[in-house]
Every structure is written in structure tokens, then in C-alpha cells.
Amino acid sequence: MRQRSKQVLPENELAQRRRDRALEADETLRELFAKATADGGGSGIVLVAVGGYGRSELSPFSDLDVVLLHEPGLDEDHVRAVAEAIWYPLWNDNVALDHSVRDTVQMREAAATDHRAAMGMLDARAVAGDSELVTALRSEVLADWRREARTRVQEVREARLARIERSGWLAHSAVPDLKESGGGLRDSVILRALVATWLIDVPHEESESLRNSLLDVRDALHEVSGRRVERLDAELIPEVARLLDMNPEELDLHTRQLGRRIAHLCSLAWRRIDRAVAPTRKPKISATGPVVTRLAEGVGLLDGEVIVMQRADPAIDPELALRAAAVAARDGHPLSAGSAARLAATMGEMHDPWPKSSTRLMVDLLTAGPGLIPVWDELDFAGVIDRLLPEWGPVRLRGSSSPVHSFTVDRHSLETCVFASEVQRDVARPDLLAVAALLHDIGKGVDGDHSVEGEPMAVAIATRWGFDAEDAATIGRLVRWHLLLPTIATRRDIEDPSTAANVAEVVESADFLELLAALSASDAQATGSAAWTTWRRGLIEGLVSKTQAQLDDAVASPDPQAYEGWPAQVPIPEHGTTGPADFTLEVEAHKDGSLLTVVTSDRHGLMADLAGAIALAGLEVRSARTVTLGDAAASLWEVSREDVDASRLSERIRPALAGEIDLAARLELKPADDAVGSRIRILDRLSETATLLEVRAHDRRGLVWTVCHEIASSGLSIRSAHMSTYGTEVRDVFYVVDADGNRLDDATAADLRDRVEAALG
Known part of the structure; x- marks a missing residue:
């Protein structure tokens, strides 16, 4: 057991010293008050301790908060003389004094207009003089405070x-x-x-x-x-x-x-x-209790808070914690402290690795923007984060050794995620950016260079969270090199061609450079104003531009070879009918979803109608490819659901192909619930036979149909479409051709881009 030195200040002694200082101040003020009123002029006047002094909590150099309170109508000259007889000796002794002189009416009025004065009076106590004045005034101020509480608290x-x-x-x-x-x-x-x-x-x-x-x-x-x-x-x-x-x-x-x-x-x-x-509302009550608005499986909204529903069982559904957190952060609702505590106490073990649904929910949480921070804090306070990310403990509340940092390591990491969410549409893989933003300083919890130490930690975490080996390695590399761009930009001559060439050797691809640039900017903005000055930003952006020029593939996009043609392993069914609403549908399991093969008569706008029908069926499209065989068209749709009922889906597709459904009305695109506009790009030089239209947007029901509909309305056709979803973000690429099956000219491509951009808002 440690031996205390004589200079160590025990906790109980510190509290006693505060009380002793207050008592000593009381004695001094009483003596001064007695002298000031020695001629018998102490009636209707009292010295009052307020604030910390009123609570007898005087630190060594605290101000002495004192009010000389008196009855209304008392002789002003007398009150002034008493005040000066008390204040001047204190000033001569260099006492830090916060003083005022008021009558009871003035004091009550001050408390009514200044919440700080009211709060000070709530802790007021008489030190010397007519204590009944203080008792009566404090009761009046307290009554006013309670009567006007609904406005005063604001x-x-x-x-x-x-x-x-x-x-x-x-x-x-x-x-x-x-x-x-x-x-x-x-x-x-x-x-x-x-x-x-x-x-x-x-x-x-x-x-x-x-x-x-x-x-x-x-x-x-x-x-x-x-x-x-x-x-x-x-x-x-x-x-x-x-x-x-x-x-x-x-x-x-x-x-x-x-x-x-x-x-x-x-x-x-x-x-x-x-x-x-809140305005009084009659609560909705059912036979079993208050009515909870369902937000997701096992997650509801009650009294403005996101809760875990009573019948939900975190022990058998540990993903419930991520579902509740993602919904709360996305919608800007607080997560119930009771639900967070329940999750921490009862949630079961997460699978290792996590299923894709859990991975997506974590990405949803990390890309939610400012709503992430209070929800993460609630989970962390309860102990849930320790279950999801044990490596968080060593960086929790850890101060930074760098003077430019505004936050502790853990809060800085969350702030980086918030800034990263603002630029997620600038990168092809917002999920990788979000996880790297959270983990970029995770190595600060161990000894050594935090970038070097953090790389294997980030890879292990990403792998545990369900990312494949390639994606986990990318996250690890982002952590390893997250200081590369600001370091090189501020310490090397970016006009020297070898500088950009050296950076290009490290980043290797435009996709990785894009992610690294977004992470660097988000990290710097979360660090503080000194880390993201106009000068530093200009240097980093200049270095990124010059490095891009060094790379063969200057535009981040998927490999076009992976998109062209029909997968050789997928047989094309026979199609024996020719009516516009006649089709054959085959469904088979594929990875963690299903493959839908639809064969029907070829016609203009077919892809849009099929996309609309599939959206109405509640299926999320991951990719779509089509090929024409004479007068027939065969399309392959990869969807996210595993339990697709072929007969029920056929009943959804048939009226859509027959033109019996107003898809535009049924699939009216809702405005995105984010502040970042959709990004529509024409990807040049990636295909000699088609024009690639890339859509980066917030995922919404009917989005794929909207894009397909705009393409068809322009008299153009879709040869294939390839959809990827990362959290709430989609990265869709459409291979578009003109009426003759050729690549679009520049003017037509630009017009299509503008039309899709307008349609997506």
C-alpha cells in the first residue's frame, strides 16, 4: 500500500477545508457587520452568502459571493455606509469579492429576469444580520422559480x-x-x-x-x-x-x-x-401498456426515446444493440439509458465474424453524422461498446499528447466519423472510410507508433466485423497511412515530380487515394482549426491532384471487365411466349440473397418496368444484367433477400410489364434525409462499347427505378446495371447505349447526367 506524504491532501480533508474556509469567511463578515452596525443600525439588513459560498464550498482562491440585502425604503446613506464598512476592509486584505447591494424587491426582480441570480438565491444563507429577510426572500424566489419553471429552464x-x-x-x-x-x-x-x-x-x-x-x-x-x-x-x-x-x-x-x-x-x-x-397529450395506452412506435425489429420509440422493446431478447439477438443504435443515430433521437443498460447486461455474444447485416448496421451508425456521438456515448457509458469493440477501452477518455488536438482520442475519432459522413459521397467505398475514421487512432491505446501499431489492430477488428480480407486490408492500410498526405504536403516540395511519384507508389490506386484524401481531411477537421488551415488544405489537395496524375486509373470506378457480358455459369432459360406481359421467372439461392432470371419479349423500357416491379415487392437490387436473344431479353437480378417466393413475385411483375400499374405514382422518390446532394458522373474511358453512368446517392425505395425510368425516357437503353450498397449509401453503375446499341456521344451523355441528377434531387 502506498505511503502518503505529508503534503498529500486526503479527500475528506479537502471537503473539510472548504467548509472551514466558509466558516472563517463567516466569522470575518460577522465581525465586519457587527462593527458596521454597532450604532444599532442592523435592523432590516443582512449579509447573504450565495452561490458556492452559500453552499459552504470555498476553494482556496474562490470568490466570496456576498449580497448586502435590506428592506425596501431603508435609508440609502445608511445602507451605503454599512456596505463600505464591510467591503473596504476586505479589499484592503485582497479578498476576491463578488458583491452587490439590493433590497428584497430588487433581488426578487433580478431573480425573475436573470436565471443566474435565481440559482444563486436558491443556495442563499444568512451570514449576519436579519436572517428572516433571507428566509422569506428565498421562499419567494423558490416559489417564482417553480411557478415559471417551464420557461425558466429554457x-x-x-x-x-x-x-x-x-x-x-x-x-x-x-x-x-x-x-x-x-x-x-x-x-x-x-x-x-x-x-x-x-x-x-x-x-x-x-x-x-x-x-x-x-x-x-x-x-x-x-x-x-x-x-x-x-x-x-x-x-x-x-x-x-x-x-x-x-x-x-x-x-x-x-x-x-x-x-x-x-x-x-x-x-x-x-x-x-x-x-x-412538453404540451400535455393524452398518452396512447393499450391493454398491455403505453403504445410504442415500431422503428425496426425489436426497436421502438417511446416518449421521444429509442427503446428496446419489452419482448425483444438481446441474449438471442445481440444485433439488437446495433439496430437500436443505428436507428437512434439516423433519426436524431436519444437512446434510452435504461435500454442501453439492459443491452449491456443481457446481450449475447456477437458471431465472429459478424453477419453482413451486423456489418451494415455498424456502417449505418458510423455514417449517421452528428447523431452518432450521443448514441455512441450512451452505449459506451452503459458498457455496450466494450462488447462490440473491446479495443476501445485503452483510448477511452485518453488525452492527446499533441497540442493541436481539441479532443481526447475517443471523441476525436467520433468527430472524424462525423466529418467523414459529410464527404462519403466523394468516395466509392463509404463503408471503408467510416470504419477507418473510427479506428485511425486506435493504436494510441498501445505503445509505439500509433499508425504502425494500429494497422494490424484495424485489420483484426474489420475482419471480426464481417469485412472480407481485401476490405479489411484496405482499412488497415488507411490506418497505417492516414498521416501520409498531411506529412508529405507540409514537409516536401509538392511541385517536385518525385514527391507525387513517391506517394503514388504507396497508395497504388486512385480508389485508395480517394479514400485516404477523405480520411486525411476528416481527421484534420476533427483535430481542430490549427490542423485544417486554408494553407494546409491547399497543400494536401494539390498533392492529391498531382498524385492522381501519376496513377494510370485516375477515376475511381469498378472494374469494367467484371460488368460486361452474361455470367457464363448462369444458364439462360427457354422463352416460348411473345406477349408483352409474358415472361418466365426462375429464383435460386445466391450467397446471402437470391438470383432472379427473367426472360421476356425485348422492348424499350423493360429494365425500368422490372426494376419498378422488384422495388414494389420490397426487394433490394444488388446488380442487374441483361442480354438480348433475338426478340427476347434475358435479365439477371441479384437481390438481397434469401426467401423469395417465385409465384408471389410473378404476381408483382406481371401487372408492371402489362402497364397496369402507375409506377411513377407508386414509386415517387422521397427526398433524401441527408444534406449531401446526389453525385452523378459519366465515367469516361472505361468502356469502348457503352457509356458508364455512376450514381452516388442515399439509398431509397424506388431509386433504381427512377434512374432506369430517366434512361428509358431519354430513348436510351441499359445493357447492364451494377448496384452496391454501403450502409445507407448506394454506388450504382449503369452501362447505357443509344438506340443503335452504341456508346453515347458527349452531348447525349451530359444531358442524361443532368436529367438523372434532377430526378434524384
Whole structure:
């Protein structure tokens, strides 16, 4: 057991010292008040301690928050004389004084218009003088606070959000502010004020314990710095840690954990406030309880929170955690703390490797944008992330050694994912970008160069998460080289041809360069303003452009050879009918989906009609290929569902081919629920016999039909179509030919691109 030095400050002693300082201040103020009112002028006047002093929580260099309160109508000259007799001796002794003089009416009015004054009065106590004035005023302020709580809490919320915007989060800021940061001392005081509204309750003992522990850290910080300071700078941590009998890393983690727990309590409190102040609605009640809106299998929405439904069983369906998280992050709803705790306690083991459905859900979560962060935090606080990503523990709340970083390693990684989601349409594989964004600093949890150490860790994680060996290796390479572009761009002459040539040797392909550039930009923006200046951005983009010129394949696209022709292993069925709605359909299992082979009479717009019919059947198209055989057309559709009923699907296809369904009305494309517009490109020089139209967009029902319909409406035909879905993003490539079966001319191709872009919004 460690031996404490004489200078170590035990926790109970620190709390007692705060109380002792308050008592000492009380005695001083009482003496001054007695002298100031020695002539008998103490009636109707009182010295009041407010704020931290009112709570008897005085740190070594805290301000002394005092109000000289008096009855209305008391002689102003007398009040001024009493005030000066108290303030001047304190100023002469260099006491940090935050003082004011008000009558009870003024004080109540101030509390009614300034939530900070009201919150200070909630902790007010009489130090010297007429204590009944304080008791009566505090009761009135508290009654006002409760009566007007529904509007006052909004003032508190707005001020809090503005403060956190300035000061960041205690748990995740590179240099946390113990008082002003989210999860700091001000937040712990806000919890007291919210409870005082009677709208909600929070765990009182836990909240008070957390604040007292954080006050201990601040007391030690004051002792070390010898002045009033709230920011826990890195150079002060070793000495502060010594006073608290900790090592520096232990103190840093301890402080951030306190901030994390206070922030979590605040999050729960504000959710309860939102429910309490929401317009009164009669809850929907069924025979079994409140009605839950179903969002996904086993996942619902109740009181504005995403929950795991009662009948769902995480023990046999561990993917439930990913489903709930992905839905919550995508829709911007909070994930219920109770559901997160239930998942952590009961979820079963994930398969190793994960099934493709789990992989997609993780990608959905990581590409959700800003909604990712609160949902991930809730899962992490409950312990679910440890089940999904055990390697997260060593980087959790870990401070960065780099002065340019604004966040801890874990929060920086999540912020990188958010920035990556904004450029996911700029890359061919947004799923690989999202996972690399999360894992690019995972090596900081072990000794050594984090890029080198992180590569095999990322490969192992990606493999466990269900990515194939090639994709896992790409994610690993992105982690290994995520600092390559900013390092070379800022330390080498990018105008020297050998610089771009050397980078090209490392990246090897335009696809990888595209991913690496997006990761580099996202990483830099998540690091902070100093890492993504106009100068740095220009250098990196210049290097990327010059490196692209060094690569043979300057446009990221699939291998065209993989798209041309009919798969040799798929036999083409006999087609014995000639009517426009006559067709044959064969269904067979294929990987984790099905292959549909449709043979019918060839006609213009056939692919669009088939795509519409398949969409109405609720099937997700992965690829489509077609070939004409005389007057017949055979098409092969790869779909995601395994249990396709051929007879039921035929009943969907037949009226679509016969023109009996208004596909345009049934498949009206809904606006995408993201802020990034669809990207439509003509991929030049990839085929001598067709024009390749690439669509990068948010996945939506009817999207494939919309593109096929625009192509057909332009008098053009689709020779083959190839769809890939990564999370909520699609990367579709259509091989388009004109009426004579030839490649489109430039003007026609440009017009088609514009028409599809307009149709997709």
C-alpha cells in the first residue's frame, strides 16, 4: 500500500477545508457587520452568502459571493455606509469579492429576469444580520422559480449550450475547464436548480458526490497554481496528481470520468425536463401498456426515446444493440439509458465474424453524422461498446499528447466519423472510410507508433466485423497511412515530380487515394482549426491532384471487365411466349440473397418496368444484367433477400410489364434525409462499347427505378446495371447505349447526367 506524504491532501480533508474556509469567511463578515452596525443600525439588513459560498464550498482562491440585502425604503446613506464598512476592509486584505447591494424587491426582480441570480438565491444563507429577510426572500424566489419553471429552464438550457460551445466538454476537451465545460461544476449546480423546479428528480447522493470529487480536483489545482484557475493544463497535472496521491494518467482519467458522469446525469435530466414541459397529450395506452412506435425489429420509440422493446431478447439477438443504435443515430433521437443498460447486461455474444447485416448496421451508425456521438456515448457509458469493440477501452477518455488536438482520442475519432459522413459521397467505398475514421487512432491505446501499431489492430477488428480480407486490408492500410498526405504536403516540395511519384507508389490506386484524401481531411477537421488551415488544405489537395496524375486509373470506378457480358455459369432459360406481359421467372439461392432470371419479349423500357416491379415487392437490387436473344431479353437480378417466393413475385411483375400499374405514382422518390446532394458522373474511358453512368446517392425505395425510368425516357437503353450498397449509401453503375446499341456521344451523355441528377434531387 502506498505511503502518503505529508503534503498529500486526503479527500475528506479537502471537503473539510472548504467548509472551514466558509466558516472563517463567516466569522470575518460577522465581525465586519457587527462593527458596521454597532450604532444599532442592523435592523432590516443582512449579509447573504450565495452561490458556492452559500453552499459552504470555498476553494482556496474562490470568490466570496456576498449580497448586502435590506428592506425596501431603508435609508440609502445608511445602507451605503454599512456596505463600505464591510467591503473596504476586505479589499484592503485582497479578498476576491463578488458583491452587490439590493433590497428584497430588487433581488426578487433580478431573480425573475436573470436565471443566474435565481440559482444563486436558491443556495442563499444568512451570514449576519436579519436572517428572516433571507428566509422569506428565498421562499419567494423558490416559489417564482417553480411557478415559471417551464420557461425558466429554457433560459438555463440556452445559456448552458452557449457555454459548452465556448468551453467544450470536461470529459473530452484536450484542456478541460473544471467549471465551465459541459459536465463541469456549473453543470452540477444546474442539476440542483432543475431538481428545485419539482419538474424532475435526479439521484441526489450521486450528483453531490460527483461535484464534491470535482471540487477536490479544483482545490488541488488552486493549491498548485497559487491562484484562481479552472483549466487543468497538462503542465500542472503531475503536481496536482501528487497532491491527490495519484499518478498523472490516473488523475486525468479520474477527472474526465467525473465530467462524463455529470454530463450523463445532465443528459438524463434534460430529457426528463423535455417530457415534463412538453404540451400535455393524452398518452396512447393499450391493454398491455403505453403504445410504442415500431422503428425496426425489436426497436421502438417511446416518449421521444429509442427503446428496446419489452419482448425483444438481446441474449438471442445481440444485433439488437446495433439496430437500436443505428436507428437512434439516423433519426436524431436519444437512446434510452435504461435500454442501453439492459443491452449491456443481457446481450449475447456477437458471431465472429459478424453477419453482413451486423456489418451494415455498424456502417449505418458510423455514417449517421452528428447523431452518432450521443448514441455512441450512451452505449459506451452503459458498457455496450466494450462488447462490440473491446479495443476501445485503452483510448477511452485518453488525452492527446499533441497540442493541436481539441479532443481526447475517443471523441476525436467520433468527430472524424462525423466529418467523414459529410464527404462519403466523394468516395466509392463509404463503408471503408467510416470504419477507418473510427479506428485511425486506435493504436494510441498501445505503445509505439500509433499508425504502425494500429494497422494490424484495424485489420483484426474489420475482419471480426464481417469485412472480407481485401476490405479489411484496405482499412488497415488507411490506418497505417492516414498521416501520409498531411506529412508529405507540409514537409516536401509538392511541385517536385518525385514527391507525387513517391506517394503514388504507396497508395497504388486512385480508389485508395480517394479514400485516404477523405480520411486525411476528416481527421484534420476533427483535430481542430490549427490542423485544417486554408494553407494546409491547399497543400494536401494539390498533392492529391498531382498524385492522381501519376496513377494510370485516375477515376475511381469498378472494374469494367467484371460488368460486361452474361455470367457464363448462369444458364439462360427457354422463352416460348411473345406477349408483352409474358415472361418466365426462375429464383435460386445466391450467397446471402437470391438470383432472379427473367426472360421476356425485348422492348424499350423493360429494365425500368422490372426494376419498378422488384422495388414494389420490397426487394433490394444488388446488380442487374441483361442480354438480348433475338426478340427476347434475358435479365439477371441479384437481390438481397434469401426467401423469395417465385409465384408471389410473378404476381408483382406481371401487372408492371402489362402497364397496369402507375409506377411513377407508386414509386415517387422521397427526398433524401441527408444534406449531401446526389453525385452523378459519366465515367469516361472505361468502356469502348457503352457509356458508364455512376450514381452516388442515399439509398431509397424506388431509386433504381427512377434512374432506369430517366434512361428509358431519354430513348436510351441499359445493357447492364451494377448496384452496391454501403450502409445507407448506394454506388450504382449503369452501362447505357443509344438506340443503335452504341456508346453515347458527349452531348447525349451530359444531358442524361443532368436529367438523372434532377430526378434524384
